[in-house]
Amino acid sequence: MKRIIYQNESGGVSVIHPTGELSIEEVAAKDVPEGVAYEIVEDDAIPADRFFRNAWVMGDCCVEHDLDKCKALGHDIRRQQRAEEFAPHDEVIMKQIPGKDAAAAEEARQEIRDKYAAIQDEIDAAASPDEIKVALGVAEVSDGGQE
């Protein structure tokens, strides 16, 4: 099955999936924004793993991942994960809840900081999108989930 790819207004890649009602050439003429260069490719030229979908860029032969964009998305996910782990401890410290040990909460927060500092280093050192996913502990996830 053929697809049409082009660089979109945000610098990423848009992928057109025809339904078959029109020929691929007719779809390209009608559905690619006017004046934008495009390529018709086989669907295996498009990554099946959409975890870093918003890091896709036009490559020489196919759609590729921009590693810097992947790392930026990875850091967004890392911050989100860290915030979720911080949340219960933040509440103890901010509200000074009676019966809750603020010192223990702060200790837990420090452990979380250390854990995510290590993950941050792993993401920065990653040589591929897969290594970033491993650092994030989401290697099994393949669907796009980032903005």
Place this chain on the structure above:
Amino acid sequence: MSTLSATNLKNASSASNNIVLNSDGTVGGAALASATEMFGTRTTGTNTAGSTTLTVGSATGISAGMFIVGEGIVPGTTVSTIVGTTVTMSQASAASPNLGLTGTEPVIFYANNKLVSPGVIGSMLCRAWVNFKGTSTVAIRASYNVSSITDNGAGDYTVNFTTAMADANYGIDVSASNSQSFINDADFGGADPTTSAVRIGTRTSAATFQDTPYVCVAIFR
């Protein structure tokens, strides 16, 4: 091949022409459904499950042969007879025992013997629709009047129409599902609809764009 030349067709027992044969080749007359008939005759009905007797709130406009649509009524059920406000329903299928409303519910009666003109139903039609998978390898499951979808990014798609809409003032229904979490919002993707396409987005409760296994879009105008 011979041609029957006539201006009207009328049943011998009918008081008026059933079908009017216009000089331009089109047809008219009482055989064509009106807009009111397309909306149906609406009233309420009461019956018990398994019974073919339906008591209606009003018998006005109901006649034998009409189709009956209502909760618990098997599709294809028609009016066998009507006496006063008591309708005897045909049972569409002998194998369908659940012929019955739950209490008093709205019921609609539709003519079973009318021709439908595009001019009457034109604005009632779904002009385009698509059902596609937005995860892993994006795939279109089924569609009508959609030339393609454009995957712009995670949870960000454009539906492109094969035949353009008359204007951009159409109604859009977007729905989406996710096996892991609810899609909180399925909507316009931040761009105004055009006659040739509409951009839609699927987002989590945190307003983050996210892919989803089922995305369904329908356009009405």
